[in-house]
Amino acid sequence: MAALDLALVEFLNSGVVLGCASRDSRLVPRSTWPVGIRVEASGEEVTLFLPVATAEEVVANLRDSRRIAIVATAPADHRSLQLKGQVLEERLATDDERSQIDLYRACLARTLEPHGVPRASVLRIAHWPAHAVRFRVEHVFVQTPGPVAGQPFQAPFRPPEPVRS
Amino acid sequence: MISLRDIPECFEGIIPAMMTTCSLEGEPNITEISQVHLVDDRHVALSHQFFNKTQRNVRENPYASVLLFSPRTFDQYRLQLRLDHSESEGALFEEMAARLQVIASHTGMCGVFRLLSADVYEVLSAEHVQGFLLPPDPRLDPPRRTAGRLEAMARELRGLQAISGRVNRAVCLEGLLESVLQALDEELGFRHSMVLLPDERGRLVTTASHGYGSGGVGAEVPMEEGLIGTVAARKRPMRVAGVGAELRYWRTIRAELQHAGRAPATQEIPLPGLPDAQAQLALPLLIGDRLVGVLALESREAMAFDVWTETFLNILANQIASGIDRAASADDEAELPAGAAIAGGSQEPAPRTRVFQLFRNDDCIFVDGEYLIRNIPAKILWKLLRANAGNGRTEFSNRELRLDDSLGLPEVRDNLESRLILLRKRLEEKCPEVQIRPVRRGRFELQIGCRIDLQEKDSAA
Numbered sequence: 001m002a003a004l005d006l007a008l009v010e011f012l013n014s015g016v017v018l019g020c021a022s023r024d025s026r027l028v029p030r031s032t033w034p035v036g037i038r039v040e041a042s043g044e045e046v047t048l049f050l051p052v053a054t055a056e057e058v059v060a061n062l063r064d065s066r067r068i069a070i071v072a073t074a075p076a077d078h079r080s081l082q083l084k085g086q087v088l089e090e091r092l093a094t095d096d097e098r099s100q101i102d103l104y105r106a107c108l109a110r111t112l113e114p115h116g117v118p119r120a121s122v123l124r125i126a127h128w129p130a131h132a133v134r135f136r137v138e139h140v141f142v143q144t145p146g147p148v149a150g151q152p153f154q155a156p157f158r159p160p161e162p163v164r165s
Numbered sequence: 166m167i168s169l170r171d172i173p174e175c176f177e178g179i180i181p182a183m184m185t186t187c188s189l190e191g192e193p194n195i196t197e198i199s200q201v202h203l204v205d206d207r208h209v210a211l212s213h214q215f216f217n218k219t220q221r222n223v224r225e226n227p228y229a230s231v232l233l234f235s236p237r238t239f240d241q242y243r244l245q246l247r248l249d250h251s252e253s254e255g256a257l258f259e260e261m262a263a264r265l266q267v268i269a270s271h272t273g274m275c276g277v278f279r280l281l282s283a284d285v286y287e288v289l290s291a292e293h294v295q296g297f298l299l300p301p302d303p304r305l306d307p308p309r310r311t312a313g314r315l316e317a318m319a320r321e322l323r324g325l326q327a328i329s330g331r332v333n334r335a336v337c338l339e340g341l342l343e344s345v346l347q348a349l350d351e352e353l354g355f356r357h358s359m360v361l362l363p364d365e366r367g368r369l370v371t372t373a374s375h376g377y378g379s380g381g382v383g384a385e386v387p388m389e390e391g392l393i394g395t396v397a398a399r400k401r402p403m404r405v406a407g408v409g410a411e412l413r414y415w416r417t418i419r420a421e422l423q424h425a426g427r428a429p430a431t432q433e434i435p436l437p438g439l440p441d442a443q444a445q446l447a448l449p450l451l452i453g454d455r456l457v458g459v460l461a462l463e464s465r466e467a468m469a470f471d472v473w474t475e476t477f478l479n480i481l482a483n484q485i486a487s488g489i490d491r492a493a494s495a496d497d498e499a500e501l502p503a504g505a506a507i508a509g510g511s512q513e514p515a516p517r518t519r520v521f522q523l524f525r526n527d528d529c530i531f532v533d534g535e536y537l538i539r540n541i542p543a544k545i546l547w548k549l550l551r552a553n554a555g556n557g558r559t560e561f562s563n564r565e566l567r568l569d570d571s572l573g574l575p576e577v578r579d580n581l582e583s584r585l586i587l588l589r590k591r592l593e594e595k596c597p598e599v600q601i602r603p604v605r606r607g608r609f610e611l612q613i614g615c616r617i618d619l620q621e622k623d624s625a626a
Contacts, residue, residue: 021195053296121239146421
C-alpha cells in the first residue's frame with residue numbers, strides 16, 4: 001500500500017489530464033477519461049469519477065477484475081504519475097460529489113486552454129451522472145518521459161522544470 | 166467501425182493519445198503517448214524508444230487500447246489493437262525515425278535516443294466514442310461559419326493555378342522565388358515561407374524568405390539537421406504539427422536526463438524561422454532525384470498543414486524546382502524583359518565611408534566590423550569591389566565570374582544566380598549603399614553610394 005503525500009495530492013488536484021485503465025476477463029485492456037478525482041483523507045485511497053455516458057464497459061471491467069490503473073499528466077511539462085490499485089467500491093456519484101466534478105472540469109479547461117483545446121470543448125465533456133470508483137493505492141510509478149519513467153515513485157515530487165516554448 | 170482515413174487529424178500528434186495494455190498477471194497499465202502513426206485503414210504504428218512496462222506487456226499479451234482525440238473538434242475515438250509485428254528497417258521505420266530525430270535535434274537530443282522499432286498494430290475496432298461530448302452550448306461556443314470542403318478546395322485550386330502562372334512567367338531566379346513566396350501568402354494564406362538552396366559545402370542557404378521581416382536571408386541549415394536538413398537529405402516532404410507540444414515533450418526528457426546526471430552535450434538548435442511556430446512543413450525541390458532546394462513553411466496554427474496541403478504543395482514544389490533549374494541554365498546574356506531589371510537607388514555618393522574587411526583564411530567579409538557574407542559570394546564581392554576601386558568599373562557579367570578560377574565555382578551546376586541573390590540581399594540588409602543590380606540577363610551593375618575602404622587580413626582572430 002502507498003500513501004500519497006501532500007505534493008502528490010496537490011498535483012492530482014491541479015487539473016491534470018487523467019486516464020483510467022481496466023481489463024476484461026480475457027485480459028483485453030480498455031480505458032476511459034475520468035471527470036474528477038478525490039484523494040481520501042488517509043492518502044491511501046482515491047475516488048475516481050467516471051461518466052456514465054462513456055465508461056460503462058470500463059466500470060464493468062473494474063467491478064469484475066477489481067484491478068485499476070490511472071495516469072495523471074500535466075500537459076505543460078509532461079510530468080506524469082501512474083497509480084495502480086485494488087477497487088474497493090463502485091457506486092453512482094452523489095449530488096454532493098458533483099461540485100468536485102465541476103471543479104475538476106474547470107481546472108482541466110484552464111490546463112488545456114493554453115495547449116489549443118478550447119475551454120468550451122472541455123466543458124462539453126459528458127460528466128453527469130457519474131460512477132464513483134474508490135480504490136486502494138498499492139503502487140505509484142513515475143510516468144514522466146525520460147530515464148526514470150516506469151520506476152516506482154520516490155518523494156519528493158519535483159516542481160515543474162522551466163518550460164521554454 | 167469507422168475508417169481511420171476519415172480522422173487523419175487524430176494522427177498529427179497535436180493532442181497526446183492514451184495507451185492501455187495489460188500484463189499476463191492481469192495488471193492494467195496506462196500511459197500517454199505523443200503520436201500514433203496511421204499506416205493504413207487496418208493498421209497503426211507506435212514508436213518503441215524505451216523498454217518500459219507497455220513494451221513488456223504487449224510482448225506477452227498483444228492487446229492494447231488507445232484513446233485518440235480530434236484537435237479540431239475534441240471528439241474522442243477508441244482503437245482496440247493487437248500487436249502484429251515490429252519493424253526495425255524499411256520505409257515505415259525510416260519515416261518514424263526521421264520524424265523522431267527532427268524534433269530531437271531542435272532540443273539538442275539528436276542521437277540521444279533512437280527508434281528501436283516501429284511496432285505495427287492491427288486495428289481490431291475503431292469507434293467514435295459516442296456521448297463523450299455534450300451538444301455545443303451556444304452561450305459558450307457560438308456557431309462559426311467555416312468554409313465547406315468543396316469551397317476550400319476550389320480556393321486552393323485557384324491559388325495553385327495563380328502561383329503556377331507566376332512560376333511560368335518568372336524571368337530570373339530572384340523574381341521566381343520572391344514571386345512564389347509572395348503568392349503563397351496572397352493566394353493561400355501561408356504567411357511564413359522560405360526557400361533554401363544547397364551550396365557546395367553541403368549546407369542549405371536561405372535564399373528567399375517571406376514573412377520574417379528583413380532578416381533571414383543567408384541563414385544556413387546543415388544537411389540532415391532539423392526538419393529542413395532532414396527533408397533535404399531524405400528528399401521526401403515532412404510535416405510536424407503541434408511543434409510546441411513536441412518540443413515540450415523532448416525538453417522534459419532532457420530535463421529528466423539532466424536531473425539524472427546524463428545531460429546530452431549538444432545544444433538546442435533554434436527553429437529556423439518563427440520562434441513560436443506550431444506547425445512546419447518542408448518540401449524538397451527535386452529535378453528527378455537531384456535536390457535543387459527546399460521550400461519550408463511555418464505557421465502559428467497547429468493544424469495549418471495537413472495531408473491535403475502537403476499533397477497539393479508538392480505539385481507546386483515540382484514546378485518551383487523546374488523554375489529554379491530553368492533559371493540556372495538560362496542563356497547568360499539575354500535581354501531582361503521590360504521592368505524585370507531591379508531599379509537602382511540614388512547614384513549620389515554619400516559622404517559616409519564603409520569599411521569592408523576580407524578575412525582570407527575564413528573567406529569571409531565584414532562591413533564596419535559586422536559580419537556580411539562568406540565563401541563564394543564573399544569572393545565575388547571582393548572581386549567586384551577591387552575592380553571598382555582599381556579602375557572604376559561598374560558592369561560585370563556572369564560569364565566572367567564563371568571563368569574566374571579564383572572564385573572556386575563548381576564547373577557544373579554552379580548556382581551562381583542563387584549566390585548573387587544571396588549577396589544582393591545581404592548587401593541590402595547590411596550595407597544598402599552598395600548594391601548589385603541586374604541590367605540584362607547574365608549582366609549586372611555594381612552601384613556604390615558611399616566611399617569604400619578595403620582591408621585584407623588573414624583571420625578575424
